[in-house]
Amino acid sequence: MDRAIEEYNHPYGFEGYRTSRGALRHAALSLTAAYWQGVGKVDYWLRKERIQFLYMHHLFPPDEAGFRHLLESLRATHQFLGYSEAVQRLEQDRIDRPYVCLSFDDGLRQNINAAMILQEYDIPACFFVCPGLVGERDSVKLKEICATRFRMPPTELLSWAEVEALVAAGFEIGSHTMTHQVLAQLSSTQLTDEIGQSYEVLKKRLGEVQHFAWPEGRYFHFSDAAARAVYEAGYQSCASAERGCHTTQLLHLDETPILRRDYLPAHWPYEHVLYFLTRNSQRAAGH
Numbered sequence: 001m002d003r004a005i006e007e008y009n010h011p012y013g014f015e016g017y018r019t020s021r022g023a024l025r026h027a028a029l030s031l032t033a034a035y036w037q038g039v040g041k042v043d044y045w046l047r048k049e050r051i052q053f054l055y056m057h058h059l060f061p062p063d064e065a066g067f068r069h070l071l072e073s074l075r076a077t078h079q080f081l082g083y084s085e086a087v088q089r090l091e092q093d094r095i096d097r098p099y100v101c102l103s104f105d106d107g108l109r110q111n112i113n114a115a116m117i118l119q120e121y122d123i124p125a126c127f128f129v130c131p132g133l134v135g136e137r138d139s140v141k142l143k144e145i146c147a148t149r150f151r152m153p154p155t156e157l158l159s160w161a162e163v164e165a166l167v168a169a170g171f172e173i174g175s176h177t178m179t180h181q182v183l184a185q186l187s188s189t190q191l192t193d194e195i196g197q198s199y200e201v202l203k204k205r206l207g208e209v210q211h212f213a214w215p216e217g218r219y220f221h222f223s224d225a226a227a228r229a230v231y232e233a234g235y236q237s238c239a240s241a242e243r244g245c246h247t248t249q250l251l252h253l254d255e256t257p258i259l260r261r262d263y264l265p266a267h268w269p270y271e272h273v274l275y276f277l278t279r280n281s282q283r284a285a286g287h
């Protein structure tokens with residue numbers, strides 16, 4: 001298992017495999033971030049008023065020290081916001097300082113460890129879960145789900161009792177579809193099953209659900225029909241995994257507000273986090 005985690009987290013292969021291209025990218029990000037820091041660019045752009053959404057999936061035990069470092073570093077330059085508050089601030093155009101907002105996709109059981117660490121720092125987060133997969137304990141099915149849908153080593157998923165414990169601890173729960181399907185490939189009936197049904201199940205079990213994030217997260221994994229289904233189902237927000245931060249305006253896909261989120265897992269070197277945050281802030285300002 002440790003070897004599988006190491007392979008999955010290897011910095012030379014951002015998708016969990018080692019490639020020479022990944023090694024070059026790693027070196028280029030580190031060099032650029034070091035140069036930007038040297039010329040004061042990082043400090044300048046990190047002080048800009050904006051909301052930066054960040055998301056992760058996993059937090060294996062070897063990642064926990066990196067996660068603490070990430071939280072402590074971000075806290076020195078940003079204020080953490082709960083997910084609903086971040087969405088409200090965007091809608092009301094109340095972005096008066098640098099903010100970050102954390103979320104976790106897929107509903108892995110190790111989210112409990114992340115939540116315990118977040119509680120120590122009093123940092124909020126939203127956990128996007130797939131209600132059709134919550135509580136799955138069959139090891140053969142888990143292995144298949146992790147391999148084909150999450151592309152990661154076999155990992156346990158949250159139970160309903162654990163999801164409810166997260167809510168009781170003050171965290172938010174969002175929908176990540178019923179069963180983690182790529183929405184761009186689905187018919188309108190299937191979209192209703194994956195998006196609308198997950199809204200109904202979560203609302204019934206947890207009392208409310210406001211936020212949605214689609215699996216895989218790139219625009220080509222989504223569609224205009226899926227975007228309409230999200231808001232028709234009753235969700236208040238819809239998140240991608242397209243990199244970027246928000247200043248005043250949400251980006252739109254077929255006139256539907258879409259949140260940008262950056263994937264910045266805890267095991268990445270912090271210079272890489274700085275690279276993406278700086279680049280996003282520059283781009284949001286039109287640079």
Ligand SMILES: [Zn+2]
Nearest residue numbers: 105106215216
């Ligand atoms: Zn996912």
